[in-house]
Amino acid sequence: MISYIIRRCLLIIPMLIGISLITLIMMHFSPADPASIRYGLNPEISGSARAQFRELYNLDKPVLIQFALWLKRVVSFDFGNSFIDDEPVIKKIGARLPATLLLGILSILVIYLISIPIGVTSAIHANSRYDKITTVLVFIGYAMPGFLFALLLIKIFAFDLGWFPISGMRPWYVEYYSFFDALKDLAWRLVLPVASTSLVSLAGLSRYMRSSMLEVLRQDYIRTARAKGLKESRVVYKHALGNALLPIVTIASMILPSLIGGSFIIETIFAWPGMGRLGYEAIMNYDYPVVMGVGVIATFLTLLGLVLADIMYALVDPRIKYE
Amino acid sequence: MSKEIFKNKQILFGLAVIILMYAVAILAPFIATHDPNTLNLDPKERLLPPSKAHWLGTDDLGRDLYSRMVYGGRISLSVGFIAVLILFLIGLVLGVAAGYYGGWVDTVIMRLIEVMLCFPSFYFILMILAFLGPSIFYIMLVIGVTSWMGLARFVRAEFLSLRERDFTTAARALGASDARIAFRHILPNALAPVFVSATLALGDAILIESGLSFLGLGVQIPTPSWGNIISTGRFYIDSAWWLTIFPGFAIVITVLSIYLVGEGLRTILDPRLKRL
Amino acid sequence: MKMVLLEVKNLNTYFFTQTGIREAVKDVSFSVKMGETFGLVGESGSGKSVTALSILRLIYEPGRIVSGSILFDGRSVLALSREEMRGVRGKDIAMVFQEPLAALNPVMTIGEQITEQILAHKKVSKKEAKARAIELMDEVRLSRPGDIFHEYPHRLSGGMRQRAMIAMALSLRPKLLIADEPTTALDVTIQAEILDLFREIKEKHNMSILFITHDFGIVAQLADRVGVMKKGTIVEEGSVDDIFYSPKDPYTKELLEAVPKIPKELRA
Numbered sequence: 047m048i049s050y051i052i053r054r055c056l057l058i059i060p061m062l063i064g065i066s067l068i069t070l071i072m073m074h075f076s077p078a079d080p081a082s083i084r085y086g087l088n089p090e091i092s093g094s095a096r097a098q099f100r101e102l103y104n105l106d107k108p109v110l111i112q113f114a115l116w117l118k119r120v121v122s123f124d125f126g127n128s129f130i131d132d133e134p135v136i137k138k139i140g141a142r143l144p145a146t147l148l149l150g151i152l153s154i155l156v157i158y159l160i161s162i163p164i165g166v167t168s169a170i171h172a173n174s175r176y177d178k179i180t181t182v183l184v185f186i187g188y189a190m191p192g193f194l195f196a197l198l199l200i201k202i203f204a205f206d207l208g209w210f211p212i213s214g215m216r217p218w219y220v221e222y223y224s225f226f227d228a229l230k231d232l233a234w235r236l237v238l239p240v241a242s243t244s245l246v247s248l249a250g251l252s253r254y255m256r257s258s259m260l261e262v263l264r265q266d267y268i269r270t271a272r273a274k275g276l277k278e279s280r281v282v283y284k285h286a287l288g289n290a291l292l293p294i295v296t297i298a299s300m301i302l303p304s305l306i307g308g309s310f311i312i313e314t315i316f317a318w319p320g321m322g323r324l325g326y327e328a329i330m331n332y333d334y335p336v337v338m339g340v341g342v343i344a345t346f347l348t349l350l351g352l353v354l355a356d357i358m359y360a361l362v363d364p365r366i367k368y369e
Numbered sequence: 370m371s372k373e374i375f376k377n378k379q380i381l382f383g384l385a386v387i388i389l390m391y392a393v394a395i396l397a398p399f400i401a402t403h404d405p406n407t408l409n410l411d412p413k414e415r416l417l418p419p420s421k422a423h424w425l426g427t428d429d430l431g432r433d434l435y436s437r438m439v440y441g442g443r444i445s446l447s448v449g450f451i452a453v454l455i456l457f458l459i460g461l462v463l464g465v466a467a468g469y470y471g472g473w474v475d476t477v478i479m480r481l482i483e484v485m486l487c488f489p490s491f492y493f494i495l496m497i498l499a500f501l502g503p504s505i506f507y508i509m510l511v512i513g514v515t516s517w518m519g520l521a522r523f524v525r526a527e528f529l530s531l532r533e534r535d536f537t538t539a540a541r542a543l544g545a546s547d548a549r550i551a552f553r554h555i556l557p558n559a560l561a562p563v564f565v566s567a568t569l570a571l572g573d574a575i576l577i578e579s580g581l582s583f584l585g586l587g588v589q590i591p592t593p594s595w596g597n598i599i600s601t602g603r604f605y606i607d608s609a610w611w612l613t614i615f616p617g618f619a620i621v622i623t624v625l626s627i628y629l630v631g632e633g634l635r636t637i638l639d640p641r642l643k644r645l
Numbered sequence: 646m647k648m649v650l651l652e653v654k655n656l657n658t659y660f661f662t663q664t665g666i667r668e669a670v671k672d673v674s675f676s677v678k679m680g681e682t683f684g685l686v687g688e689s690g691s692g693k694s695v696t697a698l699s700i701l702r703l704i705y706e707p708g709r710i711v712s713g714s715i716l717f718d719g720r721s722v723l724a725l726s727r728e729e730m731r732g733v734r735g736k737d738i739a740m741v742f743q744e745p746l747a748a749l750n751p752v753m754t755i756g757e758q759i760t761e762q763i764l765a766h767k768k769v770s771k772k773e774a775k776a777r778a779i780e781l782m783d784e785v786r787l788s789r790p791g792d793i794f795h796e797y798p799h800r801l802s803g804g805m806r807q808r809a810m811i812a813m814a815l816s817l818r819p820k821l822l823i824a825d826e827p828t829t830a831l832d833v834t835i836q837a838e839i840l841d842l843f844r845e846i847k848e849k850h851n852m853s854i855l856f857i858t859h860d861f862g863i864v865a866q867l868a869d870r871v872g873v874m875k876k877g878t879i880v881e882e883g884s885v886d887d888i889f890y891s892p893k894d895p896y897t898k899e900l901l902e903a904v905p906k907i908p909k910e911l912r913a
Contacts, residue, residue: 057483057484060480064484068496185625185632188572188628189576189622189625189627189628190620190621191579191620192580193599194599194613194617197617198613201606201610201613205606205607266748267747267749267750267751270742270749270810271750272703274734274739274761274813275732275733275734275735275762275766276735277731280761280765285750288750288753289750289752307490308489310492311580311584325492326584329500341492341493341496344492345487345488348487363752364752364797364799365751365752365797365799
């Protein structure tokens with residue numbers, strides 16, 4: 047088991063190489079010069095200052111050397127400083143990551159709370175009117191881009207009904223709130239972003255739950271359970287669901303990274319101070335250190351998610367034994 | 370089996386919509402009412418709701434929404450289509466190689482797939498497009514290059530199972546070469562479910578393109594794309610709802626139809642779900 | 646004259662599929678007396694399993710019991726309510742299936758699967774149920790029942806799994822035990838052991854057994870009476886001796902002929 051985890055973790059090496067390579071190549075092909083970004087076209091910054099800047103970031107060295115130096119620093123999570131405001135990248139990411147994680151974790155909870163019952167009931171009443179209607183609704187959810195749903199939610203619930211705020215996570219006045227009031231304010235602000243993030247995965251997961259359940263219900267051991275005279279509820283909820291949930295539970299840790307990866311659209315729309323938006327803005331501003339930093343962290347989280355998923359699967363299914 | 374396909378209402382509906390959409394896109398120059406790029410900064414002509422003159426209203430620069438949407442459809446649909454072509458080719462070749470040859474070829478390709486699946490692909494697409502410049506060609510290429518993994522895995526799985534079947538052994542016994550066996554014998558059998566996978570990928574590609582255009586890293590204004598129309602319309606969402614609703618509806622119904630067709634085909638083709 | 650325990654009369658079970666109606670069981674009638682072992686023989690696809698499942702009303706869409714009557718212990722099975730039927734399954738009529746690995750829930754322990762059946766029908770404590778389960782596992786010759794109680798099905802051998810299924814079936818002392826090809830999926834030597842087990846059960850509990858198989862050899866060893874099925878109907882029925890020594894139907898004769906026989910010269 048341990049050796050399996052180690053093998054999985056080894057994947058991080060090609061990944062780091064991959065991300066760094068891609069970003070560095072981009073940097074070189076891109077029309078924007080990092081030094082210009084940092085200092086703008088400010089004529090007062092002398093040529094020597096720029097030269098110093100270049101030296102600091104090894105921009106004058108050949109690509110391969112830059113690459114190796116970069117790798118060395120990445121291993122200690124040192125991504126350097128942002129080109130825009132010279133803040134350490136790690137610090138910037140650290141400040142924003144919790145907001146993204148908050149959104150992501152809550153979304154997963156919501157997704158599971160809704161998808162599982164929908165999937166299970168659709169499977170039990172397969173091909174009924176209920177099933178057909180939920181299938182259509184689920185498909186529409188699949189087909190709707192996240193940003194569109196977010197905009198619709200904002201239009202209906204924020205503009206027209208005024209129930210929820212349009213954007214922002216922490217208004218300036220929150221400092222004056224008591225702890226509980228601040229919490230309530232946060233919860234209120236979370237509703238629309240979480241709903242938007244959940245929508246897409248909701249559709250997929252409930253579908254998956256449904257097909258997993260259908261698959262299990264066809265198995266021989268379900269027939270045996272009925273032949274033993276067990277109550278139908280026990281057959282469905284203990285025997286069938288117990289087996290059908292296995293793959294569903296394990297992909298939870300894989301959904302989280304994908305939510306993080308796709309979060310920047312939602313974060314941009316809702317002005318949510320998360321890592322995704324940080325990355326997006328960094329890309330738009332050619333702030334390479336931040337871009338790389340966010341990319342590495344996001345990839346790392348994905349890998350973590352995959353490993354967690356495998357571990358969970360091994361824990362949950364008695365048949366799996368990783369030698 | 371084709372009988373079943375054509376009797377399935379879900380598939381027929383989906384196909385109908387898709388064909389309609391592509392027809393509109395292809396016939397765009399003939400069915401647009403205005404030139405999609407003509408600005409009309411006269412305040413009386415801007416942000417007009419749907420009317421007889423402008424079927425779907427006008428946008429913030431006085432352009433006719435209907436015409437922009439029709440041309441936008443062209444872009445969105447063709448980007449999706451080419452992207453899928455690219456990912457289909459990559460995925461097919463790699464999947465076949467992995468499934469058919471096995472051994473170290475398989476291992477290398479599988480590792481590559483795993484690594485690529487770990488990347489937050491949307492983020493990477495954004496990055497690459499921002500740094501290289503968001504031309505339509507790059508968009509298609511990048512979407513294709515980051516989405517082939519699912520198809521490849523699927524192809525490989527099909528190959529692995531079909532490789533051991535009797536007809537393969539028979540062909541080999543008759544002296545057929547590797548490539549011939551792979552392409553003439555195995556592939557046709559694996560093709561149907563793989564085609565389903567590609568169909569679903571088309572839906573995803575269109576969604577990705579609309580997301581990119583929305584963020585400003587996809588199709589660039591003034592060239593219309595359903596995604597970027599929504600992005601400009603975003604700021605008028607309370608006053609000019611049509612700028613969001615109509616392109617949004619177009620995206621949803623197109624992708625929905627694609628999924629309906631794909632899912633419908635999958636249900637028919639899946640032998641395990643065979644109704645007795 | 647022994648009493649009739651199970652009487653099946655003109656049973657019709659059809660499957661209504663997209664490609665047509667499959668008449669799996671057509672006008673089937675037979676009876677099983679108390680303490681008797683009835684062998685239902687036939688090739689695969691002849692409708693034997695569907696008959697057995699019909700008796701327990703375990704036929705689901707797109708299949709349906711279309712007509713006929715099934716009388717168990719004097720009561721009509723088809724007229725029972727769902728709840729009453731549930732009470733019969735596992736308690737008065739129990740069933741053992743063909744492939745034990747597929748028929749046992751892979752994520753529940755053996756012990757749990759045995760005790761849950763007991764607990765479903767009898768108001769006893771979990772401890773009592775566990776004790777009874779261990780007793781049963783002993784009875785079916787499962788060595789180290791205490792350990793096996795906590796094991797998962799995939800960790801046992803095929804023979805052990807089948808014994809576990811038989812233990813489950815016997816747990817509430819059913820009047821009728823239906824065994825659907827219980828040895829087909831097992832190795833030949835294990836088959837012999839399981840058949841011995843069935844013989845023991847038969848003698849010890851005087852239980853009625855409906856034994857389904859395609860193997861005439863097994864029928865010869867275990868059955869008192871035999872029914873031969875072909876394409877959904879019973880073509881011949883009679884005592885074991887009658888069927889073996891004076892088969893009347895040509896199909897029966899064909900089946901008997903197909904059993905490989907060791908030539909006289911080679912027999913020990």
